[in-house]
Amino acid sequence: MNPKAFVLLLMLFSTSVLSLAQSRQQEYSVRSKKAIRLFEESENYFIRRQYGQAVQLLKESLGKEEDFLEAHLRLGAIYRAVGQYDEALAHLEQANQLADGAPNPQALFSLGELYWQLGKYEQAEKQMTQFLSLQPRQKALVSIAENIVADAAFALEQLKNPLPFKPEPLPAEVNEAALQYFPVLTVDQQNLIFTRRLTPGPQDDEDLVISRRDEQGNWQAPVSISSNINTEGNEGTSTISADGRTLIFTSCRGRNGYGSCDLFISYKTGNEWSEPKNLGPIINSAAWESQPALSADGRTLYFVSNRPGGVGQNDIYRSMQDETGNWEVVENLGKTVNTSFDEVSPFIHANGQTLYFGSNGRRGMGGYDLFVTEQEEEGWQEPRNLGYPINNHEDQVSLFVTADGEEGYYAYEEKGGGANDRSLLYRFKIPEAVQVRNRSNYVSGKVYDAETKKPLGAAVTLFDIVDEQVVNKVSSDSVNGTYYIVLTEGSEYALYVNKPGYLFKSLAFNYGTNNTLEPIAIDVYLEPIRAGVSTTLNNIFFETDEYQLQPKSETELERVVQFLKENPKVAIEIAGHTDNVGNASYNQQLSEKRARAVYNFLVEAGISPSRLQAKGYGQSKPIAPNDTEENRQKNRRIEFRVL
Structure with a gap:
């Protein structure tokens, strides 16, 4: 309570x-x-x-x-x-x-x-x-x-039964002001953004600041995140996408708004943040909106509002972007999450499934406690208290958990009596008993033009090929080509990088629950569409010695269909390849049948046969030595080549 x-x-x-x-x-x-x-x-x-x-x-x-x-x-x-x-x-x-x-x-x-x-x-x-x-x-x-x-x-x-809990303050270089709170990190844990107030007076200016790690991994003194974002008014309680390029924050005075506090958005291109824009009447109302939390790809927004019609006083709401990037009508998370009291400071983990929040309306240790709930097909699970001593008799109202689920960051208020009050940022190891069910990793790199080697702004889309749905969708930076995209345990993924005028690139990730959570670095070179260029379809699957397409191949095949429809003048050769295990004649026939299976799918999807050729090359064109299973797997492939 x-x-x-x-x-x-x-x-x-x-x-x-x-x-x-x-x-x-x-x-x-x-x-x-x-x-x-x-x-x-x-x-x-x-x-x-x-x-x-x-x-x-x-x-x-x-x-x-x-x-x-x-x-x-x-x-x-x-x-x-x-x-x-x-x-x-x-x-x-x-x-x-x-x-x-x-x-x-x-x-x-x-x-x-x-x-x-x-x-x-x-x-x-x-x-x-x-x-x-x-x-x-x-x-x-x-x-x-x-x-x-x-x-x-x-x-x-x-x-x-206390949980193991040994919080430690971040370095003095970070905790240099009187008050610092609501910490968030980019997925690579190299950038820490938080709200800072130099003195504890309630009317003192709030700003958003950023601390970066140096090459030795040490946090540096925080600086203003951008002169485009910080003003003489208050800017605070922010959230950032995993790649560090979409920022949503709260502003309560100094900017045109719809209510007492509104949410604003800014985008980073290269090293510059855009002029913030009000998220508009779909998100903001005549009431109070604050404490935003973005999904890893920046396409789902959680926030707190005291607008009329909620379950309680302060409720958690959500909005998602449609295919055109517009925010959809806001929805209340409902009575499973919200109570008749206050729910505050939501944080959606990088896995997109685990929601942390503070509440004073549930069974707890006193004041506001931290709770966690998982989103499943039928809705949100009943929230559970994170337990003692993460929660105690004082207020616990904000928590950030790293993508790998290993560490938590939060602010702790030290009462010193008015002018001596301080709020410091802490971090701690998440006890195993309350770690996220599905941890996350990330893939990062840069996208280039394969011929000019210049950076490209391209669409980077992650598909769950088991559930056949888009998981994340981001863009690489148009200035430096950088991209970050999150992978979460428990499924197989296809990653597509595409840009109009270029051949798309596909990557495959089988990401079960026993993977080592290490970042994956992959630079992507996109080939301009012209005769002779080819790409490997890394998410086409057959059983061993079979040529019937597995259902999870459909995601990849639909991308080929989409590419051909977007480029109606392009004709392609579908090429089947095998490793050198077994009889060469048998491998030749198998490669032909597999290429024909892809050809048939494309024809059935409406692509004219006149634009397609199917050819098997057997084991004659390896792209790696057939000396390891990993290399042999690379040689067992389907490619398409522009004719």
Whole structure:
């Protein structure tokens, strides 16, 4: 449950009970008229939250009557509201002791709630159980007390089996400001972007900064991410695509928007970020939108909004891009994820399936806890608490998990009293018990023109050939040709790189669950379309010694169909090749039959036979020595050549 809501309810409860006592002096716990007068004078200051004057009057009142229960309760409420918890605890414990002969529901509730907020679970459970035994009539308070009893039981069980958790702060070069929070990384873990505020004042400027690793892997001092993005207004709570080229962030003042805070987008080309644009009324509303989270390819956006019509107060929403790159109508993630309270700071893992978020509306350790849920065909799984001590009695509201699932990054607030408050970035090893189910790797490199060797901006598309669907779709940088695309455990993938006027390139990745999670570097050279150029179809599959196409070959074959339809003047030769295992005559026949199988598929898909030739070359044209199984596999291939 939300501790801020607790404080508000506590103050409302204190105000209502103590105001009633004001007109019924016989119900005060003391008789001293001077003490009572000072207590009553404090009430207006208390209601107006002029706490300094209220505290002074209440201390004077206790100087007249040190056992004044109502004064101790009010002081406890004030000290709790301003975060002076030791003083609050002392006064509430004193009030509880004074009421020991005849249990006071307000004293029991107030102390039980503060115990809960401070992580004193056994004491909280005891106080609230006793409070409920008095059968109080205030439904809101009964609901809070029941939740605390249940949450305390949950927390005590968590304490029995703590997870291994040894967070360490990032270097001082990174944590140089007063406040740094909401960290995100590019998939290669070489760039760290976060929100920074140089001083802790709530009106101080927020900016987005970036820290980069040097050649030795050390984080460098952060710098402004871009003068195009940071302004005199506030820019914060950002998210970045895996390749580091699409940034979405929150801006609450200084830019034209639809509501109190809006989401803006910027694209990086070469080393320059574009002028940010408001994501528009499909995403933003007249309400508050913030805390964005992008999928690895930048085509699915999660964010938080308090717009009307949600499940709770702050809910998590999602929008996806259509084939033309436009954002589709926003959808609420529904009651499996969202509660009647607050869900905040979503983070979608690079695998596109695992969602982390903070919530104060679920069974937890206190305040906001971190939860995780997996998306499956039927929807989101029931979220599970990440456990102790990742979660504790304080607020945990943001988490970034690396693509390999090994490390987590988060911000931790160190209370120093107003101007001395600090928020530092930490990292930790993710305990095995709560690691992502499917880890991710990535393929990176550059795309070039094969003839001129100049970088190309090209479409890079990843297909799951088992499920026959697009998994990721990105573009290589038009200035330097760089691309990054994420691979996730558990399937076989076809990677296509294509650009109008060029022969497409296909790559194959069989990515089960036992792979070593090491980055894969592949530069791609695209051949301009002209007679004589050829490409290998790496995702055409046959059983050993068979020529019937396996179903998972269809993804590749459809790409060939699409290429031929986009280039109606192109005619091709489909060439079958084998390794040198077995009889040469047999291999020749097998290569011909396999080439013919591809030819037949293309004809059935509507390609004119006049544009196609099928030919088998057997083992006569190896592209690698037939000395290892890996090389022999390279030689067993289907190519097409432009005629």
